[in-house]
Amino acid sequence: MAFPFRTSLLAAACVVSAAASAPAAAADAYPSRPIRLIVAYPTGGISDTVARALGERLSAQMGTSVVVENKAGAGGSIGIDAVAKAAPDGYTLGFAATSPLTLNPHVGRVNYDPQKDVAPVMSVMYSPVLVVATSAFSGKSFADVVGQASAKPGSVRWATSGLGTVGHVVLEQIKQKSKADIVLIPYKGAGQQMNDALGGQFEVMSTNASPVLSQHMQAGRLRALAVGAPKRLESLPAVPTLAELGYPKANLTSTFGIFAPGKTPAAIINRLNAELNKALAEPEVHERLLKGGEVPTGGTPAQFAKAIREESAENARIVREAGIKAD
8 A cells, every 4th residue: 555645755854854964965075176265455464474374274174275366455345245256165265354344334335245245254363453653743652642632633643544444443433532633644555554654754543463563663663552452462561452541432453254155055164164263273373373463363153243243233333423434
């Protein structure tokens, strides 16, 4: 006697089982060809250095080559756009700050949906934002910056690497609370900003930590007055955080991480996350970050995604209240 209904249920169960195991099978076979790692910034910087170090470790751990490709421009948005438009198969990844997802969409137009088109894989590091004095500033502390700008409006020029950058947001938060009349000098990138800082073309700048900045501070050409970071840096123990100085909303950092196209299977995202956490824990990679003034992070995809959502909501508020616009 036949049992067609039972047979149909069995067949359906087999289909469901096969479908459920497909992502796992895909993850087991992954990777079977080279992985492309898009760095959203130019060659030679700390982002490029860290991405290449991670790529080398991933290559050794996963048994395939990792090809690094630099796609710089628009504050990281060009590189993230390339990731967003790539096939969601785990063979195209991106290394960038979170700002192309959490800040850029609020200050200008981007060609991707930051919530749907990009999948966070792992937070790699945070880069402290340093408030640095040049030879043009005669004051000794961060309090002197606010004091001079309040006593002599327009006498303190503050440079950032661009409109709508994290450094710009830091300045706007300080201006909002202190009511000091500080003049914004926006550059189009950190290179010229650094050159003019060394030439004393302005009094103060906000910029991310980097080996080059560290060298100039050690040589006495630039002086750190404050830092945006959860706590004081081991390399600069005498420099207070902006939160300590009474500016908790300005106490911002730049977080960098690895991203994948939005519809990449969870099994592949989790595999990459495990491999990246392992790579980040390698002493060589760890030390390379610390030397550049960066702080290693790590963690799960869910933790990274949550942090990005919260950062985006906070940046939306800041941008709206300060009226920040990009070029």
